[in-house]
Each structure stands twice: as structure tokens, then as C-alpha cells.
Amino acid sequence: MVRAAIVGCGSIARLRHAPEYKNNENAVIAGFFDVDRKRAAEMSNSFGGRVYNNVEDILNDSLVDAVSISAANSVHSLYAIASLRAGKHVLCEKPMATTLEDCDAMIEASVAADRILMIGHNQRFVPAHIKAKEIIDSEIIGNVISFRTVFSHKGPETWAIDKSRGTWFFKKEIAGMGVTADLGIHKVDLLRWLINDDFVEINASISTLDKKYSDGTAIQVEDNAFCILKSVRGIMGTMTASWTNYGEEENSTVIYCTGGTIELFCDNDHQICVRTKEGNCSYFDSENIQTNDRQTNSGVIDSFIGSIEKGTKPEVSGYDGRESVRVILACCESAARRSVVRL
Ligand SMILES: NC(=O)c1ccc[n+]([C@@H]2O[C@H](COP(=O)([O-])OP(=O)(O)OC[C@H]3O[C@@H](n4cnc5c(N)ncnc54)[C@H](O)[C@@H]3O)[C@@H](O)[C@H]2O)c1
Structure with a gap:
């Protein structure tokens, strides 16, 4: 049995982390911490477990085996490193950290403590994405040439x-x-995993087009990102991330291969559509992708608990998390320099 403490009691903890630990028969929720104590208390009332006063109390609790970090981005590395050094396994939300130095320090702490560090890139666990990876790996529609993901x-x-x-x-x-780091990073991780390759050339334009603070000034971070990514093997594609889609949420990908295309979440009736260059079309129906308003089991917590129980490597490693942060930082650098960045 794995006893897990949850740090950060906001939306993702409420909608995914806590319910998924609660539903995992090999996990028990030890408790919650949030700088806003009321939020931790609400979680404790809903899901059981105690309210911790601070992170140190979690680290000193010998009954805690694992720490789930679902707090704001800037504290991911601080809490992850402290937890790993205290001998706890760590599941950390994306983006793993906001600098590469912090990503490296997290990986080093995981290796030194011999504890699991997993990053919450849930797109890999979406059934349609798993099916797409099977299709790509089998090469039944040839090799990947390019992609488009939104x-x-x-x-x-x-x-x-x-x-x-x-x-x-x-x-x-x-x-x-x-x-870019909020939504774009999900697609970077998904694409790296689907094509089994790293991105090495980035050309991006990012901008704050619409979001404003209540005083009418533009927000400090970008609300739109338009990125062209090229992999080691020369696979190229576009990744678009936007916080200004005021219509229906979009979370789709098309993979263009030498023998046809794989369309993921492009059609309301079918999650996957495979079209061959001969004009045949096959549909594979599975569960719909999660949206902000429709949450289903992400598979992340079950995978994390499974790794701890079996002593196996996490399905999304610290290295994977670092690679996605590296690409996202390169998108920001490319946009700032208005030139191609080579990694
Ligand atoms: N995997 C996914 O699909 C997914 C989806 C949404 C958010 N996330 C990630 O999860 C993290 C949390 O996002 P959210 O949407 O739940 O945000 P949120 O604002 O709803 O919740 C964040 C919580 O963290 C708490 N917090 C902030 N600083 C803290 C600190 N120093 N110590 C303890 N608690 C602190 C806040 O009080 C708040 O309750 C972010 O890193 C975000 O990128 C991942």
C-alpha cells in the first residue's frame, strides 16, 4: 500500500489527483497541504487524510511514501527535491519546472535518493493516443513525415x-x-512519445493577444503560441497552444505518414480516423479526450502507484519532463530572438 500526500489543493488536485488516489486500491491518501489551509481542509473532508501545516510535516511523516505535487509551477522543483531527499517518491505536475537547472536538480535528487520521479504528462495515457502509437510503431501506414497538433x-x-x-x-x-508551458508542453510530450524522437530545431512566435488583468493591462505571460518543431530524424510539424479559444475546447492532432494520415480527436463522432493513401478510412472508437469540463481517469496516478509497487521505471520520467521543458524554453527563446533555435 502506498501512502501519498498531496501538495497543492487546487483544480487538478480536486478533479484528478485526489479522486484517482482514492479509487486506486493500492493507495491511501495520507493528507493534504496547501498555503491556503481552507483548501487542504476541504480536501481532507472530501477524500480523507489529515491536514498538514507545512511541507516539512509531510517530509517528517514516516508513514508517507509518496508526494504528489500539484501546486503552482514555481514551487515544483523546491518541493520535489525536498521530498526526494526525504526518501519519498514524487509525482510532479507539468511543467516539471520553469528552468532546465531546476529540472536537472530534480533528476539528480531522484537518482541520489533512488526514488521515483514521475511527471504528470497525462496525454500519453489517453486510450486514442495509445492506439495511435501502436499504429505508428507498427508502420502499417508507413513512416511519420509531419504533424499538426493543437x-x-x-x-x-x-x-x-x-x-x-x-x-x-x-x-x-x-x-x-x-x-506554451501550460498547454503546449502537453503536445510536445505527446509528439516526442508518439514519434519516438527528440525535437532539435524550433521556430516559434508567441504573443499576448487578448488576456488582460482587471486594470486593462496585458498579462505578463503569452496567451498564444505558434511553433514549428523539427526532430532529429527530420519529422516536422506545427504546435499551436492558445488560451483565447472562446469556443469549444480543441485538443487534436494529425500525423501525416508515407502511407496515409492518423487523425486524433478531429471528428466529434470518432476519436481516431486512419485514412490510407488508397482512400480507405478506418475508425477506432475509444473514450473521448478529457476537457476542463469533462474529467475521466487520467491514468497518471494508477501508473505512478504501479511503478512504486512494482519497482519499475515511471512511464513519464524526469528526463521526459526535462526534454519537454527544454523545447518550451526554446519556443520562448525563438520568439524573443525572432529566429530559429537549434538544440
Ligand atoms: N496534467 C494536467 O492536465 C494539468 C491540468 C491543470 C493543471 N496542471 C498543473 O497542475 C499544477 C496546479 O494547477 P491547478 O490548475 O490545480 O492550479 P490551481 O490554481 O487551481 O491550484 C493551485 C493550488 O496550489 C496552491 N499553492 C500555490 N503555491 C503553493 C505553495 N507554495 N505551497 C502549497 N500550495 C501552493 C494554491 O493555493 C492552489 O490551491 C500546475 O503546475 C499546472 O500546470 C496540470
């Missing part, structure tokens, strides 16, 4: 626990980056 919604002020334009997601010193 993740866009109305913005974190409609999602985060603080539903206002004062949310930390709009504060550079806490968030680190804007939509």
Missing part, C-alpha cells in the same frame, strides 16, 4: 481554483511561462 481553451481563469484574472497562471514569477 491545444486551446478559454484560459486558466476559467479553470483554476481562483477563477479570476488574478490567477497565478498570469504571473510570470510564479508560472514561469504562459500557454
